[in-house]
Amino acid sequence: MSQRFSESLKELNHTPWQACTQHRFINEMFAGTLDDAVLRRYLVQDYQFINQFVALLGAAIASADQFAPRVTLSQFAAMITSDENTYFIRSFDALGVAESDRHLPQLSLPTVQFQALMLEAARSQKYANCLAVLCVAEGLYLDAFDRDGAALPPRFEHAEWIHLHANDFFRGFVAWLRAELDRVGEGLDPQARAEAADFFARAVALEQSFFDHVYPA
Numbered sequence: 273m274s275q276r277f278s279e280s281l282k283e284l285n286h287t288p289w290q291a292c293t294q295h296r297f298i299n300e301m302f303a304g305t306l307d308d309a310v311l312r313r314y315l316v317q318d319y320q321f322i323n324q325f326v327a328l329l330g331a332a333i334a335s336a337d338q339f340a341p342r343v344t345l346s347q348f349a350a351m352i353t354s355d356e357n358t359y360f361i362r363s364f365d366a367l368g369v370a371e372s373d374r375h376l377p378q379l380s381l382p383t384v385q386f387q388a389l390m391l392e393a394a395r396s397q398k399y400a401n402c403l404a405v406l407c408v409a410e411g412l413y414l415d416a417f418d419r420d421g422a423a424l425p426p427r428f429e430h431a432e433w434i435h436l437h438a439n440d441f442f443r444g445f446v447a448w449l450r451a452e453l454d455r456v457g458e459g460l461d462p463q464a465r466a467e468a469a470d471f472f473a474r475a476v477a478l479e480q481s482f483f484d485h486v487y488p489a
């Protein structure tokens with residue numbers, strides 16, 4: 273096979289992928305000019321996203337075909353449930369987010385749709401489907417935030433979010449995820465490949481609507 277499965281999926285979804293990685297939200301975060309109300313909406317909804325995301329990681333750990341990937345995925349799960357969790361809490365404090373909005377906010381449509389997609393991938397109990405969604409949730413964030421030579425903005429709410437998605441550990445993890453999707457993709461029949469590809473495409477579309485929806489219409 274000439275092209276990597278993970279690369280072909282990115283190319284197939286090139287337009288929405290680019291719309292995300294060059295989104296106004298990312299540009300304004302790098303510039304430090306992001307409106308606090310926009311960041312607050314984003315983080316409140318994203319905190320609910322992370323919850324299902326950890327469940328999806330658990331499903332990937334359960335459905336993996338070998339011990340080695342289970343170890344890598346478990347180590348990653350440990351990172352997001354420690355470092356990343358404290359980022360949210362400190363940012364909620366800095367932005368004055370009410371207790372109810374931290375734990376039981378009114379969920380927006382893209383958040384509900386994302387939660388449903390992650391649950392669907394998890395319940396399929398198919399490792400390739402879980403990897404496809406993870407490759408979007410992680411790979412798209414790496415491509416969006418890992419900008420060559422870009423300076424970090426002054427406020428920690430902006431700078432730490434960028435750094436969480438642009439550091440050597442995260443780069444290594446995304447490279448591993450992409451290689452893992454390639455490896456598992458090789459062994460799939462055409463129908464199972466198409467199923468994983470469909471999860472990938474739906475996840476990219478949802479990432480775009482998630483970025484869009486934190487701005488007022």
Ligand SMILES: Cc1ncc(C[n+]2csc(CCO)c2C)c(N)n1
Pocket residue numbers: 318321322325352356408409410413436437479482
């Ligand atoms: C809508 C949405 N999509 C993807 C991510 C990215 N993401 C979620 S968990 C995780 C692991 C470590 O940060 C990453 C990269 C996000 N935050 N919000």
